[in-house]
Amino acid sequence: MTSRRSPLSPLTPQSPQSPQSPLELVRARPNPAFTVTFDDREITALPGQTIAAALWSAGITSWRTTRERGEPRGVFCGIGVCFDCLVTVNGQANQRACLVRAEAGDVIRTQEGNGHHE
Amino acid sequence: MVGAASALYAARAGLDVVLVDRGPVAGGTTGAGEGNVLVSDKEPGPELELALLSGRLWADVAAEPGVAKAIEYEVKGGVVVASGAAGLSALEGLAGRQRTAGVETVPVGPDELHDVEPHLAKGLAGGVLYPQDAQVMPTLAAAHLVRLARGAGTTLRTGRPVTEVLRTTDGAVRGVRTPQGDIHAPAVVNAAGTWGGELAALAGTSLPVLPRRGFVLVTEPLPPRTVRHKVYAADYVADVASDSAALQTSPVVEGTAAGPVLIGASRERVGFDRSFSLPVARALAAGATRLFPFLSKVRAMRGYLGFRPYMPDHLPAIGPDARVPGLFHACGHEGAGIGLATGTGHLIAQALTEKTPDLDLTLFRPDRFSEEGV
Amino acid sequence: MNERPHLAVVGAGPAGLAAALAAAGRGVRVTLIDSAAEAGGQFYRQTAAALGARRPQALHHQWRTWERLRDGLAVHIEAGRITHLTDHHVWFVERHDAPRGADGADGPGRVADGAGGFTAHALLGPEQEQPVAVRADAVLLATGGYEKVLPFPGWTLPGVVTAGGAQAMLKGGLVLPGRTAVVAGTGPLLMPVAAGLAAAGAKVAALVESADPRAFVRHARTLAAQPATSAAKLAEGAQYAAELARHRVRTLVHHTVVAAHGSGRLEAVTVAALDGDGRIRPGTERRIPCDSLAVGHGMLPHTDLAQALGCRLDGLNVAVDDEQRTDVPGVWAAGETTGIGGAVLSMAEGRIAGLSIAARLDSRTPDVRSYQAAAKARTGLREFFAALEAVYAPPAHWTEQITDDTVVCRCEEVPASAIREAVDELGAGDVRTVKLLTRAGMGWCQGRMCGPAVAGLAGCAPEPSRRPFARPVPLGVLARAGETDDQGNVTAY
Numbered sequence: 001m002t003s004r005r006s007p008l009s010p011l012t013p014q015s016p017q018s019p020q021s022p023l024e025l026v027r028a029r030p031n032p033a034f035t036v037t038f039d040d041r042e043i044t045a046l047p048g049q050t051i052a053a054a055l056w057s058a059g060i061t062s063w064r065t066t067r068e069r070g071e072p073r074g075v076f077c078g079i080g081v082c083f084d085c086l087v088t089v090n091g092q093a094n095q096r097a098c099l100v101r102a103e104a105g106d107v108i109r110t111q112e113g114n115g116h117h118e
Numbered sequence: 119m120v121g122a123a124s125a126l127y128a129a130r131a132g133l134d135v136v137l138v139d140r141g142p143v144a145g146g147t148t149g150a151g152e153g154n155v156l157v158s159d160k161e162p163g164p165e166l167e168l169a170l171l172s173g174r175l176w177a178d179v180a181a182e183p184g185v186a187k188a189i190e191y192e193v194k195g196g197v198v199v200a201s202g203a204a205g206l207s208a209l210e211g212l213a214g215r216q217r218t219a220g221v222e223t224v225p226v227g228p229d230e231l232h233d234v235e236p237h238l239a240k241g242l243a244g245g246v247l248y249p250q251d252a253q254v255m256p257t258l259a260a261a262h263l264v265r266l267a268r269g270a271g272t273t274l275r276t277g278r279p280v281t282e283v284l285r286t287t288d289g290a291v292r293g294v295r296t297p298q299g300d301i302h303a304p305a306v307v308n309a310a311g312t313w314g315g316e317l318a319a320l321a322g323t324s325l326p327v328l329p330r331r332g333f334v335l336v337t338e339p340l341p342p343r344t345v346r347h348k349v350y351a352a353d354y355v356a357d358v359a360s361d362s363a364a365l366q367t368s369p370v371v372e373g374t375a376a377g378p379v380l381i382g383a384s385r386e387r388v389g390f391d392r393s394f395s396l397p398v399a400r401a402l403a404a405g406a407t408r409l410f411p412f413l414s415k416v417r418a419m420r421g422y423l424g425f426r427p428y429m430p431d432h433l434p435a436i437g438p439d440a441r442v443p444g445l446f447h448a449c450g451h452e453g454a455g456i457g458l459a460t461g462t463g464h465l466i467a468q469a470l471t472e473k474t475p476d477l478d479l480t481l482f483r484p485d486r487f488s489e490e491g492v
Numbered sequence: 493m494n495e496r497p498h499l500a501v502v503g504a505g506p507a508g509l510a511a512a513l514a515a516a517g518r519g520v521r522v523t524l525i526d527s528a529a530e531a532g533g534q535f536y537r538q539t540a541a542a543l544g545a546r547r548p549q550a551l552h553h554q555w556r557t558w559e560r561l562r563d564g565l566a567v568h569i570e571a572g573r574i575t576h577l578t579d580h581h582v583w584f585v586e587r588h589d590a591p592r593g594a595d596g597a598d599g600p601g602r603v604a605d606g607a608g609g610f611t612a613h614a615l616l617g618p619e620q621e622q623p624v625a626v627r628a629d630a631v632l633l634a635t636g637g638y639e640k641v642l643p644f645p646g647w648t649l650p651g652v653v654t655a656g657g658a659q660a661m662l663k664g665g666l667v668l669p670g671r672t673a674v675v676a677g678t679g680p681l682l683m684p685v686a687a688g689l690a691a692a693g694a695k696v697a698a699l700v701e702s703a704d705p706r707a708f709v710r711h712a713r714t715l716a717a718q719p720a721t722s723a724a725k726l727a728e729g730a731q732y733a734a735e736l737a738r739h740r741v742r743t744l745v746h747h748t749v750v751a752a753h754g755s756g757r758l759e760a761v762t763v764a765a766l767d768g769d770g771r772i773r774p775g776t777e778r779r780i781p782c783d784s785l786a787v788g789h790g791m792l793p794h795t796d797l798a799q800a801l802g803c804r805l806d807g808l809n810v811a812v813d814d815e816q817r818t819d820v821p822g823v824w825a826a827g828e829t830t831g832i833g834g835a836v837l838s839m840a841e842g843r844i845a846g847l848s849i850a851a852r853l854d855s856r857t858p859d860v861r862s863y864q865a866a867a868k869a870r871t872g873l874r875e876f877f878a879a880l881e882a883v884y885a886p887p888a889h890w891t892e893q894i895t896d897d898t899v900v901c902r903c904e905e906v907p908a909s910a911i912r913e914a915v916d917e918l919g920a921g922d923v924r925t926v927k928l929l930t931r932a933g934m935g936w937c938q939g940r941m942c943g944p945a946v947a948g949l950a951g952c953a954p955e956p957s958r959r960p961f962a963r964p965v966p967l968g969v970l971a972r973a974g975e976t977d978d979q980g981n982v983t984a985y
Contacts, residue, residue, distance in 0.1 A: 019691065019692065019693055020693045021666075021668075021692065021693045022551075022662055022666035022667065022668060022692040022693065023543075023666050024693070025547075025550045025551065025691055025692045025693070026539060026545035026546065026547045026548050026550050026551060026666065027545070027546040027547045027550075028539075028543050028544050028545045028546070028666060029544035029546060030542065030543045030544050031542045031543075031544065046542070046543060046666075047540075047542035047543070048539075048540025048541060048542030048543045048665070049540065049543070049665045049666075049667070050664070050665055052661065052665070053661060053664070053665025053666070053667040054665075056661065056665075056667040056668070056669065057667050061650040061651050061669075061670075061757050062650035062756070062757065066905055067339065067377070067905070068904075068905040069899075069905055071648060071899075071905075072650050072756055072757070073648065073650060073902075074650040074651075075653055075657060075661065075669070076652070076653055076654060076657060076902070076941070077638065077639065077653075077654050077656070077657045077941070078653060078654060078656065078657025078658065078659075078660040078661045079534065079638065079656065079657060079660050080527070081638045081937060081940050081941075082654075082902065082936075082937045082940065082941050083903065083935070083936030083937045084902055084903075084937075086936070092619070094338065094417075095618070095619065096618065098657075098660075098661070099618040100618040100619070101529075101540070101618065113341075114338070114339045114340060114341060114377060116340055116341050116344075141922075142919060142920055142921050142922055142924075142925040143918065143919035143920065143925065144925065144928060145922075145924075145925060149924065149925065149928050257925070257928035257929055258928075258929060261914075261918040261919060261920075261929055262918075264918070264919060265917065265918065274919060276919055276921065277921065335967075335970075336934075337967070338936065338964060339935075376904075376931060376934075378934075381967075393802050394800050394958075394960040396584060396586050396973060396974055397974075399960070399970060399973075400970060400971060400972070400973050400974065403967045403968075403970035403971035404971040404972075406967060406971075407967050407968055407971050413967045413968075414966060414967055414968025414971065415621075415966055415967075415968060416966065416967055417964035417965060417966050417967070418961060418964065418965050418966075418967055418970055419935075419936065419938060419961070419964045420934075420938055420959060420960065420961065421960045421961065422958075
């Protein structure tokens with residue numbers, strides 16, 4: 001099984017100008033954007049994006065503080081293995097932001113500690 | 119754990135101690151334990167006396183500088199609950215006998231159960247609170263007892279399997295052989311736990327220690343004191359005392375200092391089979407969610423298993439072996455080895471220094487199973 | 493769900509897809525179970541459909557191969573030969589004992605060796621609360637791998653992500669970790685990640701690779717021994733190099749990240765050159781401002797399901813025979829879970845497994861000639877990747893860079909000092925004892941992230957950790973998992 005290469009190098013953009021964003025690179029035409037809230041602040045998300053992707057798009061890189069030291073954390077492994085990106089979505093704690101897809105109206109909150117409130 | 123405690127008390131009694139293990143510290147059953155220091159699950163008799171002695175000694179050790187925190191020692195108390203009237207009256211009967219033997223017991227009515235343990239299921243018949251029940255983190259406890267023992271002059275030799283018990287021409291013990299060299303000593307203490315029978319065989323004698331497998335489930339971290347005590351169902355005591363080889367599970371639920379809740383307890387005699395059993399995990403989860411319904415939404419993150427050193431009469435072997443001069447045993451504590459370690463170590467040190475032991479060791483005689491006697 | 497598919501394939505990456513297509517093409521009914529919303533695995537991770545990517549191949553390599561897999565899958569799904577369960581996270585595969593009265597007669601059909609079939613237990617959706625059970629006569633584990641990252645001061649700062657994670661977020665959600673990225677660590681993944689980030693509009697301030705170029709020379713003979721393999725791989729490498737050059741990405745070979753800096757989030761990294769012994773060369777440290785760091789030190793296989801089934805491991809990988817069979821009858825494994833080697837090797841192994849399963853389920857011995865080409869590719873690629881592993885190595889003295897206050901276990905926040913104390917003062921000499929004494933590896937990720945680092949600090953070889961559940965499972969689900977009815981059948985949830 002030798003791999004056959006496509007005649008066009010796939011990462012070569014067709015225009016001489018390099019794309020300025022991933023959306024531009026793949027010439028995305030996303031479905032209409034919607035809003036979610038993060039700690040009561042409204043942010044825009046694109047359908048299909050995970051919570052983590054939506055937060056990154058809004059320039060937010062941390063949404064959890066650790067149990068012991070209270071340190072900020074966000075995405076680390078990006079594929080659901082490390083559990084660093086745990087977040088509270090619509091009241092549900094310990095959701096992996098890199099797996100859960102954003103839905104219109106989601107209420108996303110920074111998760112503090114173990115996420116369980118008494 | 120028992121070896122660590124034996125080394126500590128023997129060293130503090132002035133003996134020159136070498137602590138030998140084939141693996142790391144706490145590499146055997148200790149590392150797979152829950153760290154129970156219990157009086158609640160024992161019928162009056164020699165084991166309960168040993169448990170009461172051990173509980174006092176654990177409190178003494180924990181009072182030494184820095185130890186309580188380091189080993190996560192907590193006198194959290196145990197709560198035994200009964201689901202029906204019959205179970206409750208049996209439980210109250212047991213508690214009455216235990217009270218006579220010196221155990222503190224507090225009856226808890228059905229209306230008071232939720233003050234004691236807020237997340238318990240509704241509709242339980244009642245329970246008994248045992249304030250003396252305590253918990254330690256077993257691996258930390260063993261490691262810190264080893265640290266204290268080394269402070270008292272003990273030499274630690276890990277990663278050294280004992281391949282032979284050295285004996286003189288007249289049969290007395292004179293040390294052990296390891297691949298890294300011989301260690302000479304006029305007395306050898308067998309604290310090999312579930313593998314104590316194998317060590318006894320190396321010394322030319324026998325000890326009927328059998329593995330009794332147990333699984334523990336561990337949940338995601340929860341807020342402190344979500345589950346406040348060690349909570350278990352009244353049928354647990356009957357399971358502990360059972361001789362059956364078949365699988366038995368009775369729910370035992372407790373919180374830990376670090377946050378996760380531990381869920382036991384299963385017992386089955388299947389040799390040293392390390393394969394994970396979904397039916398056992400299912401039974402543990404079912405039992406725990408019956409006691410604490412909120413747990414059904416809580417995630418199990420992992421599970422582990424261990425092999426309790428089971429003895430046919432459920433009593434450990436503690437003391438000199440009359441068949442082999444110089445050989446002492448301190449093993450076969452089944453699921454109570456962490457809790458009973460301090461008392462056992464203390465009694466072994468007394469036996470080694472030929473003092474009168476604080477407890478009568480007759481019923482713990484290691485040679486009690488051998489028909490031919492000496 | 494009362495259907496009884498013959499084969500359950502866990503994982504819809506290159507290995508699982510190749511196996512599913514090969515088996516389905518020979519009459520096996522297949523249920524393909526995968527945690528993602530769309531097939532592809534990590535290598536061919538698809539952009540979410542709603543994002544409307546009209547040129548998704550701009551983020552991928554070997555797109556033609558993907559099109560073949562994708563179209564083949566669609567044909568089999570349409571024909572009812574493959575059921576594709578997306579968003580299903582398998583947490584346990586249960587092996588059933590043979591029904592009473594079944595004879596355990598030997599024969600070519602090893603599957604029939606007394607095994608009573610399997611149930612794959614899964615949790616539905618990203619929330620992972622609803623259970624689903626899938627019955628099967630045989631199982632293929634194509635669970636893939638995940639990235640290994642060794643700690644350094646500052647590695648827990650937001651903005652520090654795994655190289656594969658940066659790529660996954662880019663491919664799946666069309667997002668970048670920041671404006672200015674540094675890509676660092678070691679391994680063949682770093683170049684495509686750097687090229688991908690640059691192509692998508694990030695400024696890649698540096699690609700920092702710790703491998704020593706002289707190691708390539710030392711292994712040149714092995715690398716060249718498989719002409720077809722290495723020619724393809726070298727062409728791939730040259731292509732990435734050209735892309736990096738075009739985006740003016742500076743490549744620092746035989747360098748390493750010493751520390752990440754920032755308060756609350758990443759602001760800069762310090763990199764330094766390595767000397768011949770793999771130590772930091774004093775005076776070469778320099779600070780590179782950046783808001784993201786994509787870092788990785790190679791890959792590790794996912795072996796939890798295989799281990800819980802009792803499959804033998806060879807080192808960290810699931811051990812398989814020439815037909816990709818594990819030593820547990822009825823269980824096959826293919827792809828990264830049997831050893832890290834990339835997408836092409838995964839597809840070769842998957843194809844062999846699929847053909848073997850089709851034959852064995854039909855009580856036949858597979859015809860070796862039917863997968864000769866795949867077997868040849870497998871041999872070549874395994875040798876090639878063994879040589880690559882020797883070339884791409886973290887700095888020999890990487891543990892010396894871990895300061896005492898560096899958090900090693902990210903979940904339980906265990907600092908390096910606690911691990912060193914457990915080893916030096918409390919008698920721990922292995923990963924399990926360190927874990928029990930310090931809690932390193934006891935948290936949510938179950939030691940997947942810190943395992944290699946703990947082993948390194950304890951001075952022992954990395955060892956596979958036993959994890960009975962491949963994913964956390966709600967106790968309420970566990971309490972009912974695999975319940976049987978009066979006839980001994982597994983009840984659907």
